[in-house]
Amino acid sequence: MTEAETKAAKQSKSQRAYQWIKERIANHQFTPGYRLVLGTIAAELGMSVVPVREAIRQLEAEGLVTFERNVGAHVAMLDEDRYSASMQALSLIEAAAVALAAPTLKPDDLRRAREVNDHMREILDPPLGFDPHAFTVLNQKFHAILYRACPNRRLIELIEAEWARLGNMRDSIFAFVPDRARESVREHDALLDLIERRAPAHEIEHAMRRHRAGTLQALLSHTHPDQPVRLPDL
Amino acid sequence: MTEAETKAAKQSKSQRAYQWIKERIANHQFTPGYRLVLGTIAAELGMSVVPVREAIRQLEAEGLVTFERNVGAHVAMLDEDRYSASMQALSLIEAAAVALAAPTLKPDDLRRAREVNDHMREILDPPLGFDPHAFTVLNQKFHAILYRACPNRRLIELIEAEWARLGNMRDSIFAFVPDRARESVREHDALLDLIERRAPAHEIEHAMRRHRAGTLQALLSHTHPDQPVRLPDL
DNA sequence: TGCGCGGGTATCGTATACGATTTCGGATAC
DNA sequence: GTATCCGAAATCGTATACGATACCCGCGCA
Known part of the structure; x- marks a missing residue:
């Protein structure tokens, strides 16, 4: 196991999800209004939805994502x-x-x-x-x-x-x-x-x-x- | 059921946890350095730990709480x-x-x-x-x-x-x-x-x-x- | 043809369960 | 008496499961 892998493994999944999503938003791979489906992201990252939800909550608090109860999360759209x-x-x-x-x-x-x-x-x-x-x-x-x-x-x-x-x-x-x-x-x-x-x-x-x-x-x-x-x- | 109760019921538990904790911090009921134990808070609010974790992640993003992997959350202490x-x-x-x-x-x-x-x-x-x-x-x-x-x-x-x-x-x-x-x-x-x-x-x-x-x-x-x-x- | 209405599906929200990690106290060796 | 190691208890991290909610679509009715 390389040093990088060790370090990555030490990170919580929720942190990985957080960075992963944030990166995509910065990249414009996820453009404003894009719907972030918990299950899909979780599957893509090989984890369950729980860490993904946490990541999205953090991003919401930073204003990068909007979250609506029982509806889902979207990349924030600034009018x-x-x-x-x-x-x-x-x-x-x-x-x-x-x-x-x-x-x-x-x-x-x-x-x-x-x-x-x-x-x-x-x-x-x-x-x-x-x-x-x-x-x-x-x-x-x-x-x-x-x-x-x-x-x-x-x-x-x-x-x-x-x-x-x-x-x-x-x-x-x-x-x-x-x-x-x-x-x-x-x-x-x-x-x-x-x-x-x-x-x-x-x-x-x-x-x-x-x-x-x-x-x-x-x-x-x-x-x-x-x-x-x-x-x-x- | 009163209007207030209806409204409260409509809120997600994670939101209630968020407000509850934030209030206590603002109140000084939870002073800087105070340890926020997930299970305890969850029990006190009559919910499971999952919503509480989400709430704490949001508070972390706002800088009101610090979070350390595998250790726990504390009310933020500013040097x-x-x-x-x-x-x-x-x-x-x-x-x-x-x-x-x-x-x-x-x-x-x-x-x-x-x-x-x-x-x-x-x-x-x-x-x-x-x-x-x-x-x-x-x-x-x-x-x-x-x-x-x-x-x-x-x-x-x-x-x-x-x-x-x-x-x-x-x-x-x-x-x-x-x-x-x-x-x-x-x-x-x-x-x-x-x-x-x-x-x-x-x-x-x-x-x-x-x-x-x-x-x-x-x-x-x-x-x-x-x-x-x-x-x-x- | 247009407009409700109902049911099915996708997705969310949260509880529960369990393995992983840290912490703490006590026993042991020096 | 002090330091060190080991094990139990506490707590965290995440998967899984299932009820709840919203959305979509097709059907019946006007």
């Missing part, structure tokens, strides 16, 4: 209002985290962030067409470098939980609004400049809020081209 | 660092929520908030000694009036989840540091003034952050009188 609210919450929390992280960021972190952002810039105009998924992955990486340096662990947890909640739709934005990608890269540069020159925390926080809000705004104006700006901003 | 981090997160999120809520607060809301705060001031110097618990209840009420008006529902959810997480220790602060209560009442007044005169959002947000941070600071200096200020503030 537009909820999505906007969640995105704004993420924006506010992440901005604070990055502002707190800024003074502790090492030159090496900044260098890595710049590398990622340069890579993002490079794939903006590729020979074979823009790849929104690749861009999104890099974008996430860029943000993570910044907020993960935050000394407040709880904020990091909250950011990542919210990030997971938004999961699905979040990724599609650069597919819908490729112009926003270009703008994002510029804003990333500006943000790194602010951090590098040790700008005051409130400036960094503000820049970060505007950056996230801009992305949300872009998505909203795309889905409702007729409606005016309506972000209740801070 | 000081975690507590500070969580409190700071609450401070940041609530400040944003109140800043967003401020423009929408009706004169009636403000009047109610003032009433609560006046009540808090009254019980600062009572004939029979200061009652920190009563003060805490009013304090919570005061804060809730403000942040509940926030148009962003998700922020409200996050605030209340964090509030529940902090639950236990949070309440004891005014018992430890009664002077902070006096200061709190003054800050509440100042905050209401800002809101009433429609101060810019960032001023309200800042005042709110300082208010919460001040309370945390008071608690920290109380538990470590020798140590200097060390709040990584925004």
